[in-house]
Amino acid sequence: MNKWVVNSAGASILDPGDRGLAYGDGLFETIAVRNSACRFLDEHLTRLLTGCRQLHIPPPDSVQLVTSIDELIRTECCTNGVIKIIVTRGNGPRGYAFDPTTSEATVAIGVTSAEPYIPSAEGVSVRDCTTTVSRNNALAGIKTLNRLPQVMARAEWQDDHFAEGLMSDDRGNLISGTMSNLFIVRDNEIWTPPVTEAGIAGVMRGKILESAETMNIKVTQRYFSKPDINGACEVFLSNSLIGIWPVKQFEEHSFNVGPVTRLIMAALAKQGVTECLL
């Protein structure tokens, strides 16, 4: 990030005693900035507050948060880029225990200017990761600061040929990419893994589920494994910054950018996800 603001105080530094550092005791959001505004800000804030509730972290004041974000975008002249919000349980006594009645959250907001991803008309190549995701009902779905499995999975390749790697859980169920949600299309039906045991309920994933429903495309949240990709005719990935990446290659399997992927991308493009304009 080019610039950070911590606790709206103009400070841009963090206390090393913060529980966000000590235990990954917090949450984050990564939000696309397009034309100097946050895309799908409400959805990101909703997920952040859901995460705060799940972890018993005092939720930040949404109005204050939006004001700080707007100010940061303005002062840093960010037309296109990324806003990152980190909310932690703040400082506290040594040890895992915390007092939910007295803990005071730390809110750090960072901004970086960056051009949007260029849409990939023919799709991306994706590899398989051996590092598994951690299954944990208490943490599934939300975007916690405990992301070491993703870091280790992403370290499995340096080759730019692969845009993303797919991660499975310890039972062999495909869960997600390291930084993206996963979708396959079989018999004109979309399958995507549930996010109740592992994985993150991505904001773009939510938009895809909504768009599919609007277009009467059936979506099933179900587990599937690598062999199931044999029977898929389309595969795509999503996150808030990339929009959708059609997958053209996963291991020995090749795919075209198929009709369902195109329909979903067109629907997202209409909602401002210009990365989906093919």
Added chain:
Amino acid sequence: MNKWVVNSAGASILDPGDRGLAYGDGLFETIAVRNSACRFLDEHLTRLLTGCRQLHIPPPDSVQLVTSIDELIRTECCTNGVIKIIVTRGNGPRGYAFDPTTSEATVAIGVTSAEPYIPSAEGVSVRDCTTTVSRNNALAGIKTLNRLPQVMARAEWQDDHFAEGLMSDDRGNLISGTMSNLFIVRDNEIWTPPVTEAGIAGVMRGKILESAETMNIKVTQRYFSKPDINGACEVFLSNSLIGIWPVKQFEEHSFNVGPVTRLIMAALAKQGVTECLL
């Protein structure tokens, strides 16, 4: 922590862009200070370096680290207390990817003065946690900054009656306490869970395994579940600060501080773990 030193530079602040905060991308050690010296420092540093290797984090210079710790203990006049070392992958570009050839670790050292735990002659009461530990081969054994399951498990009780809570994995295997390693004694044999899929290879756990071997007490690293505690005649917990806590109560089961626990505690007391002097 009363006082932090970051990167030996006298600074005591952290950049919010540090990957330790962003992803829990790092490791920590919690070391007992007794009579102004770190107890089992070599063992802690060995585990820290093992963790750095496992996560591909450039290891800190051990000599520099020891010098900084000694200086911090001296300047803060810490006779008894805790040294905490945090090593992270440092700052880096946005996203999970990192370049192992250019990343520069952040090293934060904190100190707090605190009296040693008073030995618990009759043992402690322990409860069961519903929050599970995350199993992940890539992260098991080492002390990473991804500790949210432990935070959430510790939040399951506020009652001081319980000194610790036991955590299982998703298959029902007991793995550890929230902050301690777990041992049960059955037929004069010690069982403790392996740390190859989840859990931490505690420094005090290592000392217990060594001491048991020296005394020809058989130790088996194997999984066991709550019903196996039925057949246990002794149960105890360990960590670097508490030494050993005999367990007197776990749910409906009561235990005495038995002969094997006493032998191990006596062996540790001889090695300077005064918390084990019964």
